[in-house]
Amino acid sequence: MIGLYKIFDSHIHFYSSTFFRYLIKQKPNRADLSTELRNLAAKGHLEIPGEDPVQLAKRWIETMDKWKLERATLFGSIPGDEESVVKAVQAYPQRFAGLFTVDPNSNVLMENAEKRLRQDKLRGIVLYPSLYQISVGDEWLTPLYTLVQECRGIVVTQFGRLIMRPRDFAGIPTVINEEFADPRALVPVAKRFPKIRFIIPNFGAGRFEEVLEVGRACPNVFVDTAGSNSWMADHPSKPDLRKVFQRALDAFGSGRILFGSDSGLLPRGYRYDIVDNQLKLVQEMRIPMQDIKKIFYENLAGLLDSA
Numbered sequence: 001m002i003g004l005y006k007i008f009d010s011h012i013h014f015y016s017s018t019f020f021r022y023l024i025k026q027k028p029n030r031a032d033l034s035t036e037l038r039n040l041a042a043k044g045h046l047e048i049p050g051e052d053p054v055q056l057a058k059r060w061i062e063t064m065d066k067w068k069l070e071r072a073t074l075f076g077s078i079p080g081d082e083e084s085v086v087k088a089v090q091a092y093p094q095r096f097a098g099l100f101t102v103d104p105n106s107n108v109l110m111e112n113a114e115k116r117l118r119q120d121k122l123r124g125i126v127l128y129p130s131l132y133q134i135s136v137g138d139e140w141l142t143p144l145y146t147l148v149q150e151c152r153g154i155v156v157t158q159f160g161r162l163i164m165r166p167r168d169f170a171g172i173p174t175v176i177n178e179e180f181a182d183p184r185a186l187v188p189v190a191k192r193f194p195k196i197r198f199i200i201p202n203f204g205a206g207r208f209e210e211v212l213e214v215g216r217a218c219p220n221v222f223v224d225t226a227g228s229n230s231w232m233a234d235h236p237s238k239p240d241l242r243k244v245f246q247r248a249l250d251a252f253g254s255g256r257i258l259f260g261s262d263s264g265l266l267p268r269g270y271r272y273d274i275v276d277n278q279l280k281l282v283q284e285m286r287i288p289m290q291d292i293k294k295i296f297y298e299n300l301a302g303l304l305d306s307a
Contacts, residue, residue, distance in 0.1 A: 004289065006297040007069045007275060011201060011226035011260025012060070014074040014098075015166065016084035017051045023078060027172050036170070044169030047266040057088035061095060063270045070297065073304070075126055075156070076100040077166075077264070082112070086120045097304045099156060101126040102144070104134045110143055117151040123304050124154035129185075130162060130176035136185050145193050154197045154303055159183040160205030161231050165265065183210045190218040197303050199224055199258065203244055206231035215251035222299070223252055225278060226260030227271075241281060254291035258300050 001007070024036045031039075041048050049056045064072060074096050076085040085098040100116055102109060102125050116122045125148060129136045136157055148155055159181050164174045183204055190198050199222045204211030208231075214221050225245075232239055239247075248257055261274040275296075282292050 001070070002068050002275065002279060005279060005292060007071075007259065008297045008300045009069060009072040009261050009263070009275070010199070010224045010258040010300050011262050012072045012074055012270075013077045013262070013264030014053075014056070014060075014081075014085050014088060015049070015077065015264050015266070016053045016056055016081055017049050018053070018084050019076075019078050019081045020048050020166070020170075022080045023166055023170055023172065027170055040166070040170045043171075044165065044265070046166075046169065049266065053084035053087045054091045056084075057091050057096065060088075060270075061092055064095065067270055067272050067275075069270075069275075071095050071097070071301070073097045073099060073123075073300070075264075076122075077126070079103040079106065082116050082120070082122070086116070086122065089122070098122040099124050099126050099154070101128065104132050104138070104141060104144075110147070113144055113147055117147060117153055122153075124148060124156065126156045126158070128158050128162065129180040130159070130178065131164075131174065133177050133180065135180050137189050145189065145196060149193050149195045152195070154199060156199045156201060157183075157186060158201055158205070159186075159211070160202065160207040162205070163230075181207065183207050183214050186214055186221065187217050190214070190221050194220055196220060197222060201226050201260065202231070202262070203229060203248065204231075206235060208235060208237075208239070208244065208247075212247060212251040215248070215256065219256075221252075222256045222258055222303075223248055224258040224260040225295075227262030227274065241278075242285060245282065245285065245287075249287070249291075254287070254294045255299060257295045259296045 030036050037048055074085050076082050079101055082100040089096045089098040100122055162176050167174050197220055200211055201224045261271045263271045
């Protein structure tokens with residue numbers, strides 16, 4: 001608890017050793033794995049974790065205890081690294097909930113999703129439509145959404161600007177299709193699957209006006225506040241974070257906004273400045289205490305504890 005407020009972080013990337021290994025495998029004309037990992041670590045001033053994901057989970061727990069955070073949602077941030085998140089959640093089920101990134105083009109998409117959602121009890125999926133060159137509304141994804149709805153899971157869907165630092169440090173270009181970066185494509189999907197709770201991270205990462213439209217149209221769509229929100233500097237309206245929070249409250253209400261830090265890379269670890277700045281801001285805005293409690297803990301706990 002920070003001051004009067006419990007914190008449930010909706011957005012932490014669980015960058016395991018396996019994550020980095022899968023990442024390097026995507027690099028064309030790569031050197032041997034050890035060399036590539038050393039180069040990545042040097043370029044990004046990063047620490048590559050040891051091979052045991054439970055030890056990495058323990059480290060995150062120690063960090064959370066240091067900063068007095070109650071709980072966190074861990075993202076398995078690359079297809080293939082689901083097992084790392086499963087082991088972390090199994091080791092600390094009262095502190096972590098787990099999500100996994102899917103490759104919609106995989107020929108084992110549904111087989112893997114069935115296992116992770118039904119057997120391993122991960123709580124939902126993460127989609128990157130613009131990275132994987134597929135619309136969030138593509139019919140190919142219908143069986144996946146049906147499964148998530150049956151499992152009472154959540155779907156985190158990244159829109160807008162896509163900044164993926166580990167890819168940059170590894171020398172892997174992040175090529176996206178802007179056609180699939182518009183949050184408004186989610187509206188018919190959210191209406192078709194009303195029992196799924198969809199989350200748009202980073203206030204839409206630059207597609208803020210569109211996110212507000214989605215929030216007004218779809219009561220089962222949430223938004224997270226994650227990260228530094230650097231997209232504000234390039235947005236046509238040049239909003240500050242106070243204005244972003246206020247307009248999000250107007251469109252989503254206090255019951256559909258989730259705090260997130262977008263932490264993950266080591267040795268930086270937890271981005272305490274994000275939670276500190278955002279907590280101070282909402283208090284300065286005189287947002288009612290009960291609404292602040294919703295944003296920073298209760299909304300996410302309600303989503304993940306209701307199944």
